[in-house]
Amino acid sequence: MQSGNVFLNQVDELLATNHLSWLLGAGTCVDANIPLMIPLTSRIFAICESQRRKDRGRAARILQAIQDELGEKAHIEHILNQMGDYIAMAERRKDNRVKIGRLRSQVTPAELKLLHTTVQRWIADTIRWGYVPPSQDRDEQIGEKGSSIVDKSIHEEFVKALFDRGQAGIENRRVPVQFFTTNYDTLLEDSLALCRLSYWDGFSGGAVAFHCHQYGSDPPPGVRAHVVKLHGSIDWHLGPDNRVYRMRDGDKCTETGGKVLIYPQATKYLATQRDPFAAQFDVFRRKLNLQAENVLAICGYSFGDEHINSEIELALEHEDNKTTLLVFAEKPNNILESWMVRRKWGHRLYIMTAQGLYVGNQGLVYKPPTDKTLEWWTFSGVTRLLKSGTEIALREWIE
Numbered sequence: 001m002q003s004g005n006v007f008l009n010q011v012d013e014l015l016a017t018n019h020l021s022w023l024l025g026a027g028t029c030v031d032a033n034i035p036l037m038i039p040l041t042s043r044i045f046a047i048c049e050s051q052r053r054k055d056r057g058r059a060a061r062i063l064q065a066i067q068d069e070l071g072e073k074a075h076i077e078h079i080l081n082q083m084g085d086y087i088a089m090a091e092r093r094k095d096n097r098v099k100i101g102r103l104r105s106q107v108t109p110a111e112l113k114l115l116h117t118t119v120q121r122w123i124a125d126t127i128r129w130g131y132v133p134p135s136q137d138r139d140e141q142i143g144e145k146g147s148s149i150v151d152k153s154i155h156e157e158f159v160k161a162l163f164d165r166g167q168a169g170i171e172n173r174r175v176p177v178q179f180f181t182t183n184y185d186t187l188l189e190d191s192l193a194l195c196r197l198s199y200w201d202g203f204s205g206g207a208v209a210f211h212c213h214q215y216g217s218d219p220p221p222g223v224r225a226h227v228v229k230l231h232g233s234i235d236w237h238l239g240p241d242n243r244v245y246r247m248r249d250g251d252k253c254t255e256t257g258g259k260v261l262i263y264p265q266a267t268k269y270l271a272t273q274r275d276p277f278a279a280q281f282d283v284f285r286r287k288l289n290l291q292a293e294n295v296l297a298i299c300g301y302s303f304g305d306e307h308i309n310s311e312i313e314l315a316l317e318h319e320d321n322k323t324t325l326l327v328f329a330e331k332p333n334n335i336l337e338s339w340m341v342r343r344k345w346g347h348r349l350y351i352m353t354a355q356g357l358y359v360g361n362q363g364l365v366y367k368p369p370t371d372k373t374l375e376w377w378t379f380s381g382v383t384r385l386l387k388s389g390t391e392i393a394l395r396e397w398i399e
Contacts, residue, residue: 005366007350007357007359007365007366008357008366008390008391008394009390010350011326011350011352011357011390012389012390014295014297014324014326014350015295015297015326015385015386017293017294017295018175018292018293019175019290019292019293019294019295020177020178020295020297021177021178021179021180021287021294021295021296021297022177022178022179022180022181022296022297022298022299023180023181023182023296023297023298023299023301023308024179024180024181024182024183024188024299024300024301025181025182025183025298025299025300025301025302026182026183026300026301026302027299027300027301027302027379028155028158028183028299028300028379029183029185029187029300030300031151031154031379031380032130032150032151032152032154032155032185032187033130033131033132033141033143033149033150033151034127034130034131034150034183034185034187035126035127035131035132035133037075037076037077037304038075039131039133040075040076040123040126040127040131041074041075041076041079042133043126043131043133044063044076044119044122044123044126045060045063045064047122047126048060048063048119048122058111059115059118061103062100062103062107062111062112062115063079063115063119065100065101065102065103066079066082066083066086066100066101067079068101068102069082069100069101070082076119076123077231077263079119080116080119080120080263081263083112083115083116083119084116086098086100086107086112087109087112087113087116090107090108090109090112091109096108096109098112117259117260120259120260120261120262120263121260123184123234123260123262124184124234124260124262125145126143127184127185127234128143128148128150128185128234128249129142129143129144129145129147129148129149129150130143130148130149130150130151131143131149132149145249150185150187152187152190152191152194154379154380154383155187155188155190155191156191156194156195157380157383158191158379158382158383158386159188159191159192159195159197160195161383161384161386161387162177162386163177163195163197163224176199176200176219176223176224176225176226177224177225177226178225178226178228178283178287179225179226179227179228180228180230180283180284180287181227181228181229181230181231182230182231182301182305182308183229183231184229184231184232184233184234184262185233185234186233186234186235188227189201189227192224192225192227197224197225198222198223198224198225199223199224199225199226199227200219200220200223200225200226200227201226201227201228201229201246202219202228202276202279202280203246205246207247207248208245208246208247209245209246209247210243210244210245210246211236211243211244211245211246211276213276213279213283214279215275215278215279215282216279216282217279219283226283228280228283228284229280230277230280230281230284230305230308231262231263231277232260232261232262232263232276232277233246233261233262234249234260234262235247235248235249236260236261236262236276237259237260237261238259238261244261244276261276281307281311284308284311285311285315288311288312288315288316288321288323289315289318289321289323290322290323291320291322292322293322293324294322294323294324295323295324295325295326296312296323296324296325296326297326297327297328297382298325298326298327298328298329299328299377299379299382300328300379302333303333303335303336309335312325313339316345316348317344317345321345323348324348324349324350325339325348325349325350326350326352327349327350327351327352328352328376328377328378328381328382329351329352329353329377330353330354330377331353331354331355332351332353332358336349336351339360340358340360340361340363341361342360342361345360346359346360346361346362347359347360347361347362348360352374352376352377353374353377354373354374354375354377355367355373355374356368356374368394368397368398369398370398372397372398374394374397374398375397376390376393376394376397381393381397384396
């Protein structure tokens, strides 16, 4: 068996690889004052409750009925998905109505579509301006237009650390870094721009841009990064021509037309060749199946998206796949534990946890000499790891 220090050196080598991509989840945005899914769901329900005077609580009752069907652990993405299914069911029925849970009256497709669009707008506003749920340590904080509480500095530090690494010539050897994210916010794009790094996101234009990337086509050359938003974005809008545009809040076009485009299951009304989500997942799939040595670093992702998990599993099951997973997680969850025992590609699974480093079916190959927990699994910990390397970062955490 190799020593723990050997595996730690391998982590540094993996982060310095030529083909590096990142899968970033909601956990990377908590310190930026953007909520995780469960607090976000609670906030959306609170907003909906505040609208009772306008619709006598009808919208709140529909949302509650859907959540009751799905269970307590269901979050707002699950609710939107279920709502989309009900829309399809109602449109197929002869009377164009559907019964939801314990609601006394049936619901029409038009009513559900309006609520679906409204919920998406509430989500976009909450993420755009920030929200911190109440806790024992602090009061609830609600960002508003003109008074945002979103902190972009954390993502800026990550981007700087990633692209300013000390390895000689790495910026010349490395192909564009690909960022795949399930987050709706624009922190990553904003940080790349503020660090003066060119990037591609599938759109063409300026302050107002149109989605031009088509399924199966390659991203353009000549940029430092690719930003691939697997679940959409708060600045994506579906225009009246059924085409997708990127616009910032306050633009007159967004006020008069387009629906916010987040969460792919809600977009069945898009024609296949115009569907940005199919094209986004195609880029992800091709990166996982790259013929060259390839690293996918995963941070802040809870492995709650079965579609993404399946894409990763299917890719790594191939005999000739060369992708290595470098996962930053507080501890191995059920998905990771099941992957660890798969001897076929377990040696290409590295998991950085609070307790130490796991490598596939070899289990825990490194743990700190003290009882202190490691912070390298957090987003800020990853940034420190990129800045100083594994050896120095570990010394700082342990001492």
